Amino acid sequence: MDLPTGRAQVGVRELRNQVAAVLRRAGAGERVVVTVDGRPVAQLGPIEASGRPTLTDLFATGQVAPPQRDRPADPDPLPLPVDVRLEHLIEELRGG
Helix, strand or coil, rough: CCCCCCEEEHHHHHHHHHHHHHHHHCCCCCEEEECCEEEEEECCCCCCCCCCCCCCHHHHHHCCCCCCCCCCCCCCCCCCCCCHHHHHHHHHHCCC
16 A cells, blocks of 8 residues: 555555455545556545545545646657768768
């Protein structure tokens, strides 16, 4: 479980293996977010919520989506001449 104090995150497989321990933590007032393939899908916690919801709480309830990184597409490769000497290319670039 790897979130700050008072908040825990557990994968569904780990939950199956440690259900009693996870329920004890939830019963003691800690919120435990259950993930499937790294995506929050459920939350275990005390019957009555305490304090303001955190981002983890909002992710778990689906009210807020976690940020996504879009990777730009790779640029098309440039055709490189294989039969030209480097000094000739530099000379051409310099306008000579």
